[in-house]
Amino acid sequence: MRALKPGASINEHGIVYTKLANGDGRWTVNVMVARARHHQVVGLESEGYTRTQAEEVVAKLKAQKRAAAHGVAGSKQVAPRSVKAAAEDYLEYLEKHDGKDIATKRMRFKEHLTPHLGILSVARLTSDDWLAYVTIRKGEGAGPATINRERSALLHMLNTMRRRRMLAVVPELPRQKEPKGKLVYLTPEEAAALLKAAAEDQSEHAHPFVMIALYTGARHEAILGLRVRDVDPGRRILWIDKDKAGEREQPIPEVLAKYLVKLTARRGPDEFLFASKRAADGRLYQISSIFARCVERAKLTKHVTPHTMRHTMATNAAHAGLDAATIQEMGGWKTRAMAERYTHAASMQVAMSALQERLEPKKARRVTPKLHGKARKSDKTP
Numbered sequence: 083m084r085a086l087k088p089g090a091s092i093n094e095h096g097i098v099y100t101k102l103a104n105g106d107g108r109w110t111v112n113v114m115v116a117r118a119r120h121h122q123v124v125g126l127e128s129e130g131y132t133r134t135q136a137e138e139v140v141a142k143l144k145a146q147k148r149a150a151a152h153g154v155a156g157s158k159q160v161a162p163r164s165v166k167a168a169a170e171d172y173l174e175y176l177e178k179h180d181g182k183d184i185a186t187k188r189m190r191f192k193e194h195l196t197p198h199l200g201i202l203s204v205a206r207l208t209s210d211d212w213l214a215y216v217t218i219r220k221g222e223g224a225g226p227a228t229i230n231r232e233r234s235a236l237l238h239m240l241n242t243m244r245r246r247r248m249l250a251v252v253p254e255l256p257r258q259k260e261p262k263g264k265l266v267y268l269t270p271e272e273a274a275a276l277l278k279a280a281a282e283d284q285s286e287h288a289h290p291f292v293m294i295a296l297y298t299g300a301r302h303e304a305i306l307g308l309r310v311r312d313v314d315p316g317r318r319i320l321w322i323d324k325d326k327a328g329e330r331e332q333p334i335p336e337v338l339a340k341y342l343v344k345l346t347a348r349r350g351p352d353e354f355l356f357a358s359k360r361a362a363d364g365r366l367y368q369i370s371s372i373f374a375r376c377v378e379r380a381k382l383t384k385h386v387t388p389h390t391m392r393h394t395m396a397t398n399a400a401h402a403g404l405d406a407a408t409i410q411e412m413g414g415w416k417t418r419a420m421a422e423r424y425t426h427a428a429s430m431q432v433a434m435s436a437l438q439e440r441l442e443p444k445k446a447r448r449v450t451p452k453l454h455g456k457a458r459k460s461d462k463t464p
Contacts, residue, residue, distance in 0.1 A: 097136045109136045115144055122209055122254075129259070138254075139209075145251040165207065166200035172239040175246075183326055186303075190235040194219065204240070205249060212236075212255045226258035233257060265427060267393040268296075272382055279379035285372045287356050290345055292376065294320075295388060297338040299395025299413045301326060302388040306366050311351035315339040322414065330414050396421065400428035 086092070086101040096113030107127035113120055124139055125131030163171075169191045176184050198215050199207070212233075219229050233255050243249035268276065273296055280288040294305050304325045312321040318339045320332040334342075345355065354365040361367065369388065377386045392413065399409050410421035 096140060097133060099133070109133065111136055111139050111143070113140055113143070120210075123256075125256075142251060142254050163204055164200060165202050165204050166196050168204040168243065169196055169200075169239060172242060175242065182324070182328060187235045187238070190232050191239075194224075194232055195236055199236075204243070207240075207253050209254045209256060212253070216256075216258065226260045229258050230260065265393060265397070265423070266384055266386070266390055267397040268382075268386070268390065272380070273394060275380040276376060276382065276386075279376045282379065283372065283376055287366060287369065288372050288376055290355060291369055291373070291388075292391070293338060293341055295391035296394060297335055298332050299392045300332055301392065301414075302369060303367075304332075306356045306369060308355045309351065310346045310349045310353050310355065313342050313346055313355075315343045325414055326416075332414070333412060393424075396424040397427065400424040401431075
């Protein structure tokens, strides 16, 4: 394949490798399955795709066609259902089995997945259907990260159906490539300005939210769901009941523990820290407008969102010398790789400081003027 000229291709059993003009290689499949021609781009060689992934696509495609022809595999065979009906059943199943992040999954299906894919048969859903959905969502202004989160919700539903023996095979849903974003966090001065602005805000929830977010790095959904009983100042922890990473204990520093003692004084154990009389279940679900007002008052010029507090906590922890495993536990990240992003950035700053010290030692910078001074005095000596 390396000897191929740009534009040339190799085709073996419907698996095609094409050499591109920029030197990269593209894997595609072009096969006949159940009397229908199926063409699909698998991925680029530079992105790590190989013939193995192409063969897996063909295998899944054939299995999916068999399922569409013969129905759902297993003893729990049911009549073909639409994506909309399957989503309703899936969300109900999560409610009964203590599923995670149900509110977010429900939102993704209700606002995006069901309106565009709802009428399709879930057993006959293909990667082409998904790519058509991606095109629509991009036309609506959705970015790769947003589309990938919707993909995760749909895949979780399909995999749950397969585990329940309600679906024979899960189709290949290509993931969108996300550009690496700039790591945005607050400096100590910016954090102090934001806290001051939050303290001066008209909302009683502004300052508590910023305090908890800055000192824990917890996700804003988890913070807004805190009750008084979830605060344990003695052990210096918060009990996170529902979070993306599941239930966990969130460590907090002494300054936040003392702050929360005052905040929760004279409140019942079941009261929400961020209560709202207007909400159906008595608590806030969004704090974006309040937070944006505080950012504006603090005169922060960078793009700061509630999630920026999470980056700020992790970055400060990394600069304090904490390792990736500790930061992962503090922030509740599912994988070590997420925490290593912050320790890597911190280690690079330390490395650059060390390099500067080697190239411009302080001692040399202090000695040079003295030497010049002595030289001038010697010039005046007769």
